[in-house]
């Protein structure tokens with residue numbers, strides 16, 4: 001049977017302009033995103049990296065249309081995002097596979113639910129199964145798959161819906177190091193097939209550099225863009241060579257130094273976190289807390 005790869009969309013540019021989001025009110029108000037602007041460029045893989053807890057998942061909920069910004073605007077191809085839409089598809093950290101369905105049935109779930117199952121969706125499912133290395137597992141159930149296989153099945157399940165934008169919130173978090181690296185190859189291979197607009201959020205610098213066309217580095221909370229780096233490393237990228245390039249290391253060092261500065265902000269200002277950090281540092285180095293220098 002002829003196999004059809006998912007068609008690459010030429011839509012899906014997202015513009016975030018001066019977005020602010022605060023949770024709670026009065027003395028309990030907490031601003032998580034502040035005056036944040038960036039563009040997720042069409043047909044590129046944009047990776048967002050930032051310190052843990054800086055507000056990345058909040059931004060994803062805003063892009064997905066699950067929540068609304070307090071001020072500023074978010075547009076897709078010039079239209080305001082007012083709620084969830086089938087032009088955007090979000091893949092979360094948590095498994096969303098139905099345990100009572102086989103891998104194949106999980107992958108075909110979207111087209112079936114829309115009443116769109118036909119010969120073409122079946123051959124797309126075959127193509128995606130092969131691409132994610134699960135051809136021999138199409139009749140297995142999620143519990144019969146490893147964690148990495150489940151994540152690959154989820155990628156296929158999302159991609160068959162051909163969204164204009166794929167939004168991924170730390171989808172490989174929690175996998176062991178080897179499975180995670182394997183996922184990078186599968187995922188970037190899928191991206192290189194379609195060049196669909198992808199927005200991928202992570203806290204893992206190696207993952208970010210391996211995958212990204214563009215890397216957006218975020219500030220600490222309340223978050224906004226600290227820097228945007230073009231990751232001009234040739235494709236296709238493979239684990240065997242991706243980290244050999246001097247350019248990859250240069251970008252990694254640049255991003256790491258920005259992230260380090262941002263992470264250190266949570267330790268400044270005599271906060272409880274700073275006190276804990278200094279105490280732990282003193283224990284580890286054998287120096288009394290008074291001698292241990294607070295990070296600048």
Ligand SMILES: Nc1ncnc2c1ncn2[C@@H]1O[C@H](COP(=O)(O)OP(=O)(O)OP(=O)(O)O)[C@@H](O)[C@H]1O
Nearest residue numbers: 023024030032051052053054055056057058059203
């Ligand atoms: N609905 C909510 N109500 C109140 N506070 C919230 C809500 N959602 C998020 N926050 C707060 O916003 C901050 C940022 O959370 P968010 O999950 O967006 O960060 P993150 O960068 O995705 O974190 P991580 O990297 O750890 O996944 C946290 O301090 C969190 O407590």
